[in-house]
Amino acid sequence: MSATKVLIVKVDRERCQGHARCFALAPELFELDALGNGRERGDGRAAPSLEAKARLAQANCPELAIEVTEE
C-alpha cells in the first residue's frame, strides 16, 4: 500500500450557479462548461500538492458547492 494520498475535488452540479470562482482561483482543478458552470477537471483526482488551491476554491464558492476529500 502506498502512503501517498490523492486529492479529490468535486463540484455539486445542483448547487453550482456559475459564479466561476473555482475556475478563477484554481484552473488546474476546475473548468467551466458552455453555460459557465463549474466542474472538476477529469475525474477530479489531483496531486496532493494542489490541496491549498483546492481549499481556496472551496472557501470562495458562494454556493458551498465544492467538496474536497483525500484518498
Add this chain to the structure above:
Amino acid sequence: MSKRPPATDWATDFDHLDPRWSENPYPIWDELRQKCPIAHTERFMGAYFPSRYEDVRAIAYDTEHFSSRRPVVRESRPPLMPAPPITSDPPEHRPAKQILLPAFTPDMIARHEPRTRDICRELIGRIAGKSRCDGAVDYAQEIPVRVIAHMLGVREDDADQFRKWIKEILEIGVTDVEVLMRGQNEMVAYFDDQIAARRQSPRDDLIGYLLNVRVDDCPFTDRHINGMLRLLMIAGIDTTWSAIGSCLWHLAQHADDRRRLAADGGLMGAAVEEFLRAYAPVTMAREVVKETQLNGCTFKPGQMILLSFPAANRDPAVFADADRVVIDRAHNRHAAFGLGIHRCIGSNLARMEISVALTEWLQCFPEFRLDPQASVTWSVGTVRGPRALPLLLDA
C-alpha cells in the same frame, strides 16, 4: 423625495430611501444585526429587511415562498413587468436563463475586453492633464453603458438616454409610478424598434442572437425578448458604474491600498472581490407568495423583502473584520452577485469591467484623493454607488 418623513426606528420603520441609509448604511445594518436581524416597515405597503447572511441566503434559496416577480421594493405595487429571467420563478426561470448564459461566460466576456480598455483609455485621455475631475461622472458612469451598448449592438452614443431610463425606473420610479411607467414604455418602444430593424436586416449582435435562439424548436416571443433586453440594459449599467465608483471612492481615501494595487497588478483579482464584498452595489427584492416563517418572523403573501446582499456581505458571522476592507482577503464567499438561481448573469462582465477600469485608471492616476471642497453624493434605492465623486488628481 425630500418630503419623506424620516425613519423613526430602523427596526420597525426602516426606509432605505432615507438619506442616512443612502449615505452610510453600514452602522445601521450592524445595529440591526444585533438588535433585530429581520427589520420591518409599514412603508412600501409592508416590507422586511433581513441583515444577516444566513437569512438572506435562506430567502434567496426559497423560491417557493419568495417570488422574484417584483425585483424592486417600491412605494406601491405597479402592474407586473416581466423582464426574464430576473423576474422569473421556477420552472420558467431555467430555460429563460440558460439561453443567455453562453454569451456571458468568462471566455465570451474576454472578447469584449479590448473594447472596454479602449473606452477607459478614451475617457482617461479626456481627463489627463487636469487637476480635478468627477470620478463618477467623467469615468465610472461612462464605462458599463458603452460596453453593454457594444454587446447588444445599439448606439453607444445613446448613453444619456439609457441612463435617464435607469434613473426613472430604479430611482425616481420607486416612489413615482408615472415616471416609472414612462421610462418603462419608452424602453419597450426603443427595443421594439431594434427588434424590427433586425427582422428587416439581420445583424450579428446579442439582439440578433436572441431573435434566432430556440428552446425546444420554439423561438421566444418578441415580448419576452424585449423584456430580456430591458433587463440586460438596466442590470448592466448603473450596477457596475456604482461598483467602479465605490472602488475609486475607497482608493481615493486609502493611500496604502491604492499604492499596493498600483504596484502589484497580481493583487487586482482579490481586490476586486473585496471591493465587491464591502461595497456590493445591488439590493434585490422578493415578494412573499405563500405564508412562511423564518427566525420567528411570519411572512404573509403580498409583503415584500428587501433582499440586501450588501448587508449579508458585512455580516461578521461570515466575514472576519467584516467592516474592514482587506484587499488581499483570501476567504471571500461574498454574495455581491446574489445567491441561488438568480446569480447575476453579468458577474463575469462586471468583474472584467471593474478590473480593466481600475487597472487603466491607476496606470494614469496612481495618486488621487477626494476633493475636500466638494461633496460626494450617493444614489438612492436599489443600487448604491457614488453619483458625484469629486477627485483631485495629483501629478
